[in-house]
Amino acid sequence: MDVLYRPGEPMPEAVLQTFDTPVLKSFEIRKENFPDEITFYGPGLKPHKTSEFSGSLKEFVSISVTGNNCALNCEHCNTKMLDNMLDLPSFDGSLFDMAKNLQKNGAKGVLISGGSNIQNQVPLLHHIEDMKQIRTELGMVIRVHPGLPDEKTCEALADVDIDGVMLDIIGDQETITDVYHLDASPSDYEAVLDRLGRYGIPVIPHIVLGHYFGKMNGEWAALDIIKKYPLKTLVLVILLPLTGTGMESVMPPSLEEIGDFFETARLSLPTTPILLGCARPLGSMKIKIDQMAINAGLNGI
Ligand code: SF4
Known part of the structure; x- marks a missing residue:
């Protein structure tokens, strides 16, 4: 090409x-x-201000339930994405307590994220009751990064009334193995979309263009998987080489x-x-x- x-x-x-x-x-x-x-959004992880628009990091806050710990150390991230999130394990209180404090300071929503275990599952089950309380008592919007949630996690999330789960869908075995260091296959990503759909959880899949060290290996296959399932929104992102990761000097597509x-x-x-x-x-x-x-x-x- x-x-x-x-x-x-x-x-x-x-x-x-x-x-x-x-x-x-x-x-x-x-x-x-x-x-x-057309809708233009302000970045959630970066302060910004123009003559027409300014955004505060306080309105929608990202929380890591594992601090900056993650078992996968993916090549494109090396846990760097967790650095800009609030560190729940270091906070003196529960997820609900943290959300309540954030709301007092103007937050309207939270992204509940975190590092994964070796199966790319973010440990969310322990926080489900807090999430329910955040919805019912604080009325805050909740989005979740679950990784590849299992049946039990999907069943639990279905009771929380979340605005959406956000997850990368990968259609290429090499990317799963070499970038995520994960013992999984594209069919596992498809199974997760099926599972989330069965529980009626709004899904916001992401496709990372250039995920395999800048090459477009499985993005078209990911799109083929995604289009079989009901989605809330599809988000396309492009590999952003981060310093301190295995893709620091990679060229985007x-x-x-x-x-x-x-x-x-x-x-x-x-x-x-x-x-x-x-x-x-x-x-x-x-x-x-x-x-x-x-x-x-x-x-x-
Ligand atoms: S699983 Fe997520 S947080 Fe962990 S290294 Fe990979 S992209 Fe980063």
């Missing part, structure tokens, strides 16, 4: 025109199925590959909201990626 543009290279005129033009078929599908509006995937996702899921998540390369590449997302008919950024 030809590479249209790599970060750091000058942008050819023909390429610029490509980004500025709506992709007819996918954009038409979007217009047929959604109102003429080309703009052409990213744009193709946006279009295919829109065509595959014509009535499902699709968002571009905040994890994506920065600088001029980010501007082009955002333009492509809009032109391909995604619903929000």
Whole structure:
């Protein structure tokens, strides 16, 4: 596949025109199925302020139920994603106590996350009663990162009235083995979507473009898995090489590959909201990626 543009290279005129033009078929599908509006979100893990908009990290707060411990040490993360979350084990109180304090300081919702065990399960069962209390007594929005939840966890989460579970869906064995160091297969991810669906839990799957050291290995297969199940929203993110991880110096996929995937996702899921998540390369590449997302008919950024 030809590479249209790599970060750091000058942008050819023909390429610029490509980004500025709506992709007819996918954009038409979007217009047929959604109102003429797009939603822009502020990043949850980074303070931000523009002339029109400012966001506070206090409104939606991420909590790690394991602190920065995780048994997997994935190549793209090496537990770095947990560093920006509140550390529940170091807090003097329960998950409910922490949420109550956060609400006093203006929080409206919490993302309950954490590191995984060796089977990529985040230990949530111990916190289910607190989550129920957060919903019933505080009325806060709850989203959850469960990893690959088992039957018991799905059954318990079904009673919490959560806004959604967010999980990466991986369609490629090499990515599961070499990036996540996980003894699982793509069929395990499909089984989780089936399980969550059976319990009526709103699902917000994520696909990471370039998850295999910058290469697009299993993203199309992940989309094929996802489209068989009812979703609340699909979130597309792009590998963001983090310092201190095994992917520190990896190049993200080309703009052409990213744009193709946006279009295919829109065509595959014509009535499902699709968002571009905040994890994506920065600088001029980010501007082009955002333009492509809009032109391909995604619903929000
Ligand atoms: S399982 Fe999650 S927290 Fe743990 S290293 Fe992998 S991506 Fe990071």
